[in-house]
Amino acid sequence: MTAISVRDLRKTYGTTTAVDGVSFEVAPGETFGLIGRNGAGKTTTVECLIGLRKPDQGSVTVLGIDPANRRELARRVGVQLQDGALPDRIKVGEALKLFASFYPAPADVKALEATWDLGKLRNQAFGDLSGGQRQRLLLALALVGNPELVVLDELTTALDPVARRETWDLVRAMKLAGTTIVLVSHFMDEAEELCDRVAVLRAGKVAAIGPPRELMERAGAQSLEGVL
Numbered sequence: 001m002t003a004i005s006v007r008d009l010r011k012t013y014g015t016t017t018a019v020d021g022v023s024f025e026v027a028p029g030e031t032f033g034l035i036g037r038n039g040a041g042k043t044t045t046v047e048c049l050i051g052l053r054k055p056d057q058g059s060v061t062v063l064g065i066d067p068a069n070r071r072e073l074a075r076r077v078g079v080q081l082q083d084g085a086l087p088d089r090i091k092v093g094e095a096l097k098l099f100a101s102f103y104p105a106p107a108d109v110k111a112l113e114a115t116w117d118l119g120k121l122r123n124q125a126f127g128d129l130s131g132g133q134r135q136r137l138l139l140a141l142a143l144v145g146n147p148e149l150v151v152l153d154e155l156t157t158a159l160d161p162v163a164r165r166e167t168w169d170l171v172r173a174m175k176l177a178g179t180t181i182v183l184v185s186h187f188m189d190e191a192e193e194l195c196d197r198v199a200v201l202r203a204g205k206v207a208a209i210g211p212p213r214e215l216m217e218r219a220g221a222q223s224l225e226g227v228l
């Protein structure tokens with residue numbers, strides 16, 4: 001059983017080849033990282049995983065589902081997107097309740113508020129939140145459906161160092177609970193800390209794939225940055 005299977009994925013935008021024959025598998029319960037420099041094809045790959053973009057070629061299945069079937073996918077997969085946004089006037093508590101109402105067995109909203117330190121912000125409008133507060137709310141919303149798999153794109157961008165560490169602990173807790181996690185990150189320390197395996201994307205291709213330590217040893221690098 002695999003949680004995600006990507007085979008020979010290709011996607012172009014006009015004359016730009018964003019993803020050029022990417023293949024990988026993710027096991028259930030695994031934390032899998034997609035890393036690479038700007039423009040390497042990470043976001044496009046993730047967008048194909050969650051059905052936001054249709055591959056030009058290749059096959060993708062997520063929990064056995066073809067991502068084109070977005071409704072079925074959305075019931076089982078939580079997504080925290082890089083540019084996730086909500087209407088400015090929606091309040092934090094309203095957003096959590098609204099999103100919870102979309103799912104048959106949602107997480108407990110009070111518990112999520114406590115976990116993500118959102119209780120005090122319950123009556124605050126999305127438009128008035130700081131960058132870090134928005135990020136925490138978007139993460140909580142990704143988890144409100146009790147997903148089996150979560151996709152986290154730029155998990156800790158906009159978070160201060162303390163909030164980053166706290167978020168890492170929460171990701172570890174998700175992992176312990178058996179959730180499969182796909183993590184897109186520009187922070188190599190984050191990928192090293194959290195991922196069981198990473199795929200290094202370079203110009204739309206998988207340049208290397210494996211556990212962070214192994215990739216570093218193979219490349220004779222002190223950190224994952226040396227592998228990019």
Ligand SMILES: Nc1ncnc2c1ncn2[C@@H]1O[C@H](COP(=O)(O)OP(=O)(O)OP(=O)(O)O)[C@@H](O)[C@H]1O
Pocket residue numbers: 013016017018019036037038039040041042043044045
């Ligand atoms: N909507 C689009 N239209 C045209 N070109 C695009 C579009 N989205 C991405 N691209 C191009 O496709 C390539 C891959 O982009 P993608 O966003 O997938 O990379 P990335 O690794 O996520 O980059 P970053 O780290 O900067 O977010 C880049 O050359 C980018 O300019």
